Amino acid sequence: MKYIEEFLKKEKPSGYYNKLLEELGGLNRKFGAFNFINKQISAGFPMSVKDNICVKGMETTASSKILKGYIPPFSATVIKRLEKEGFSILGKTNMDEFGFGSFGINSETPAKNPFDETRVAGGSSSGAAIATAILKYHVAVAESTGGSIAAPASFCGVVGFTPTYGLISRYGLIDYSNSLDKIGFMSRSSEDIRTLMGKSIGKDPADTTSVDAVLNNVSKQRLVIVDELYSKIDKNIKSSFDNTVKKLSSAGFKIEHLSIPEIDYSIPVYYIISMAEASTNLAKFTGFKYGLKVDDFSKGYNDFFTEAREAFGEEAKRKILLGTFIRGASVRSKYYEKALKIRRAIKDKMSSFLKDSFVISPTMPVIAPTIKEAQSFTPLQNYSMDLLTIPSNLCGFPSISLPSDYLNGLPVGIQITGGQFEDMGLVSFGEEWEKSFKYNFKYNLGDL
Amino acid sequence: MKIGLEVHVALPTHSKLFCSCSTEDADQPNTNICPICMGFPGSKPSLNKEAVRIAKSVSKALNCKINQSISFVRKTYFYPDLPKSFQITQLAGSIGIGGEIKLSSSTVRIRRIQIEEDPARIIRESKYTLLDFNRSGIPLIEIVTDPDITSEDQLREFLSVLRSILYYIGVDIDKEMKADLNISLGENRVEIKNVTGIKNLIDASRYETKRQGEIIKSGRQPEKETRSYEEASQTTVSSREKETDEEYGYIYEPDLTDFSVSGLEIKEDVFDARQISREIADKYSLDYKTILELIALDKDALNLLKHGLEKTNLKPDLVLNALEAKKRFGNAVNEKSLVLLAGYIEKGIQIDREIIKKVENGIPPAEDVISDEKIDDSIEKELSSSPDLVERYKKNPKVVDFIVSTISKKYGIPQKKVAVRIKDILAKYIK
Numbered sequence: 062m063k064y065i066e067e068f069l070k071k072e073k074p075s076g077y078y079n080k081l082l083e084e085l086g087g088l089n090r091k092f093g094a095f096n097f098i099n100k101q102i103s104a105g106f107p108m109s110v111k112d113n114i115c116v117k118g119m120e121t122t123a124s125s126k127i128l129k130g131y132i133p134p135f136s137a138t139v140i141k142r143l144e145k146e147g148f149s150i151l152g153k154t155n156m157d158e159f160g161f162g163s164f165g166i167n168s169e170t171p172a173k174n175p176f177d178e179t180r181v182a183g184g185s186s187s188g189a190a191i192a193t194a195i196l197k198y199h200v201a202v203a204e205s206t207g208g209s210i211a212a213p214a215s216f217c218g219v220v221g222f223t224p225t226y227g228l229i230s231r232y233g234l235i236d237y238s239n240s241l242d243k244i245g246f247m248s249r250s251s252e253d254i255r256t257l258m259g260k261s262i263g264k265d266p267a268d269t270t271s272v273d274a275v276l277n278n279v280s281k282q283r284l285v286i287v288d289e290l291y292s293k294i295d296k297n298i299k300s301s302f303d304n305t306v307k308k309l310s311s312a313g314f315k316i317e318h319l320s321i322p323e324i325d326y327s328i329p330v331y332y333i334i335s336m337a338e339a340s341t342n343l344a345k346f347t348g349f350k351y352g353l354k355v356d357d358f359s360k361g362y363n364d365f366f367t368e369a370r371e372a373f374g375e376e377a378k379r380k381i382l383l384g385t386f387i388r389g390a391s392v393r394s395k396y397y398e399k400a401l402k403i404r405r406a407i408k409d410k411m412s413s414f415l416k417d418s419f420v421i422s423p424t425m426p427v428i429a430p431t432i433k434e435a436q437s438f439t440p441l442q443n444y445s446m447d448l449l450t451i452p453s454n455l456c457g458f459p460s461i462s463l464p465s466d467y468l469n470g471l472p473v474g475i476q477i478t479g480g481q482f483e484d485m486g487l488v489s490f491g492e493e494w495e496k497s498f499k500y501n502f503k504y505n506l507g508d509l
Numbered sequence: 510m511k512i513g514l515e516v517h518v519a520l521p522t523h524s525k526l527f528c529s530c531s532t533e534d535a536d537q538p539n540t541n542i543c544p545i546c547m548g549f550p551g552s553k554p555s556l557n558k559e560a561v562r563i564a565k566s567v568s569k570a571l572n573c574k575i576n577q578s579i580s581f582v583r584k585t586y587f588y589p590d591l592p593k594s595f596q597i598t599q600l601a602g603s604i605g606i607g608g609e610i611k612l613s614s615s616t617v618r619i620r621r622i623q624i625e626e627d628p629a630r631i632i633r634e635s636k637y638t639l640l641d642f643n644r645s646g647i648p649l650i651e652i653v654t655d656p657d658i659t660s661e662d663q664l665r666e667f668l669s670v671l672r673s674i675l676y677y678i679g680v681d682i683d684k685e686m687k688a689d690l691n692i693s694l695g696e697n698r699v700e701i702k703n704v705t706g707i708k709n710l711i712d713a714s715r716y717e718t719k720r721q722g723e724i725i726k727s728g729r730q731p732e733k734e735t736r737s738y739e740e741a742s743q744t745t746v747s748s749r750e751k752e753t754d755e756e757y758g759y760i761y762e763p764d765l766t767d768f769s770v771s772g773l774e775i776k777e778d779v780f781d782a783r784q785i786s787r788e789i790a791d792k793y794s795l796d797y798k799t800i801l802e803l804i805a806l807d808k809d810a811l812n813l814l815k816h817g818l819e820k821t822n823l824k825p826d827l828v829l830n831a832l833e834a835k836k837r838f839g840n841a842v843n844e845k846s847l848v849l850l851a852g853y854i855e856k857g858i859q860i861d862r863e864i865i866k867k868v869e870n871g872i873p874p875a876e877d878v879i880s881d882e883k884i885d886d887s888i889e890k891e892l893s894s895s896p897d898l899v900e901r902y903k904k905n906p907k908v909v910d911f912i913v914s915t916i917s918k919k920y921g922i923p924q925k926k927v928a929v930r931i932k933d934i935l936a937k938y939i940k
Contacts, residue, residue, distance in 0.1 A: 114551075131550065133544075134549070135544055231553065233552075234551060235550040269554070270764065338760065345592065346550075389756060
């Protein structure tokens with residue numbers, strides 16, 4: 062289903078955007094999808110932007126109090142590229158503060174799942190997933206550091222695409238962990254992902270880590286299940302996943318089980334690297350050039366910025382404390398440098414068997430928990446939710462999350478991971494999958 | 510005594526290290542700024558390759574091993590002049606590693622040369638502090654030495670040699686030089702931070718040597734501490750910082766990929782003015798020190814000296830004398846005027862602005878047709894009309910030089926010729 066193409070072909074009734082904005086306003090209050098809705102939208106294909114991606118002249122806060130009132134003087138490269146191609150900004154979407162979370166509840170307005178508002182929408186790109194799940198003609202520009210696209214896409218029943226690191230410029234992204242952060246997309250179909258990728262990838266001189274690459278529709282018939290990941294999946298999810306794998310097998314895919322012992326280190330390695338980088342990225346928020354303003358200039362600088370930094374949420378503070386510790390001279394080689402080495406080893410191992418296969422797993426090890434449950438999780442329980450989605454960010458590899466089942470009316474997703482620059486192979490896989498599996502949507506705002 | 514230095518010098522690039530903002534001095538504060546050098550959320554650095562290229566030239570000139578693949582790190586600390594609260598600098602992936610500068614009787618090892626960004630400028634007023642981000646992101650190199658300097662003379666020599674080597678690469682060390690001075694006479698290292706300019710550096714080391722020396726003489730040890738230099742009183746004072754090793758929590762800068770420097774061409778001739786001076790002095794039997802002083806910080810003088818010695822028939826000492834005139838009269842002395850100027854010098858005519866003007870206009874020294882009679886007449890005329898000159902000569906015979914030059918200038922007679930006759934005639938006046 063090509064929503065973008067269909068929308069552009071269809072005649073829009075007059076007042077289409079006003080009606081859309083009106084309906085959206087109501088649902089937004091219910092689910093908390095947007096931090097900011099752009100009332101000026103009057104043409105183009107509606108696109109939402111995760112609130113950690115800068116848009117010139119539009120408040121961009123990454124859902125953090127410390128950035129309240131920050132209006133960037135420039136737009137992210139990916140936004141400039143898409144605006145030139147006929148996409149218009151519908152608003153800035155809700156998220157876990159700075160991307161710190163797997164459920165979308167580390168925000169002033171906790172996000173709610175459109176399939177069951179007592180449950181989480183997933184995070185950190187919570188609003189992006191909700192917007193995609195409730196709007197028929199819409200795409201979301203989102204961002205992932207360790208599963209922040211896949212997790213909410215899976216909980217909200219939409220397609221989530223996390224490309225190869227470097228394909229989409231990060232210029233204009235408010236960093237969480239620069240060596241892991243990837244800008245990607247959510248949509249209602251894989252075909253729309255293909256359209257978006259075609260219009261947004263490529264080298265950007267403003268982002269040194271961005272690259273040019275020729276993307277082929279790699280086709281692979283072998284799907285690998287990693288034992289170490291499979292063994293940690295919740296049993297409801299496991300039986301749903303087994304059924305999906307059976308379907309794929311009868312459709313001609315060769316399924317193999319493989320052991321990658323190194324992958325057990327993914328979570329600690331991921332959190333060490335991401336916290337080390339995050340704690341330096343957050344250092345710039347000192348409350349006197351942008352965002353939150355501390356008016357009392359009579360204090361010394363140390364007291365001044367300490368007061369400003371009280372505005373950080375709990376998880377942000379945790380990452381600053383742990384990240385700063387990890388970077389300390391006395392433990393750097395024990396944690397940070399060792400983590401970089403293991404990251405390299407995991408990447409080498411993954412590369413070797415991704416040569417002739419894709420990796421398949423459920424996207425999340427559990428079904429979307431209730432907001433109450435999620436709020437009672439310990440930090441370690443929270444971090445373990447990223448088990449299945451972290452490897453693709455650690456290695457910089459592309460992955461796609463596709464709705465694959467509905468358990469008690471709640472969406473469940475599968476995740477396919479490919480090798481570097483095999484992005485279009487994953488999109489092709491999604492396009493094939495969508496020929497035999499129809500996605501359910503509870504809302505179709507903006508239908509024509 | 511052991512002294513080690515960390516010298517910070519700005520690199521002569523047109524744009525800043527990580528953005529395209531100009532490095533030119535601006536009339537207004539906070540005008541050469543953008544989201545990148547202001548550290549705005551969402552901005553990212555892009556490396557200025559020209560800065561890396563110049564740093565590579567410097568590394569080569571200081572005999573360092575050049576890292577073919579360089580990397581950057583984040584040095585995190587909180588200070589109002591640091592827009593991102595971390596400075597992008599280098600550590601293990603520094604551009605230059607393990608070099609040395611040979612001095613007349615010692616060697617100073619260079620530990621490493623790294624590229625980094627300058628913070629903003631802090632302007633402290635009595636009731637408030639102002640920040641000017643025009644300086645934020647200006648490319649710097651930091652040259653880190655081992656503690657190999659053992660005396661003030663060596664420090665002076667090191668700085669003048671370093672300055673000359675960098676000068677020939679186009680890097681002006683005295684313009685905005687800031688250095689941290691590590692100095693220890695006893696067991697503990699004292700660091701004097703942020704000393705600006707060569708003169709202050711030498712004054713700071715002299716004061717600190719004295720201070721530590723007195724403490725040791727009294728039977729104690731100087732404390733391990735950080736101090737700062739106060740220019741007005743020429744003293745150092747304790748910064749009252751905690752006596753622990755600084756904790757900067759270094760991590761790799763993940764927004765910059767490892768950068769290969771192998772494609773960057775070293776355009777500048779790397780050479781040492783001391784070596785050139787020695788070669789010229791030996792070849793033409795000239796004074797080494799005079800040559801070195803002339804050319805150490807003057808590329809034009811070097812070229813002119815070579816031109817005069819190699820491309821003209823002038824005697825070497827005349828070329829050198831003509832160049833000393835260049836030191837006083839600057840660019841008016843060039844290849845074209847060198848021979849003419851040497852002609853005046855050879856005739857014993859004292860070089861002043863008027864002569865330089867003649868040289869610039871291509872006027873050769875007047876032909877030597879002045880008769881002895883005319884010389885005597887001129888001297889007589891001058892002495893009789895200025896009895897005070899005679900009086901001054903009576904009190905101080907050295908005044909004769911002044912009288913000679915006055916007459917030479919006034920009557921257009923070469924000084925040598927006046928000098929030959931002056932004493933005989935003066936004798937008549939002081940009977």
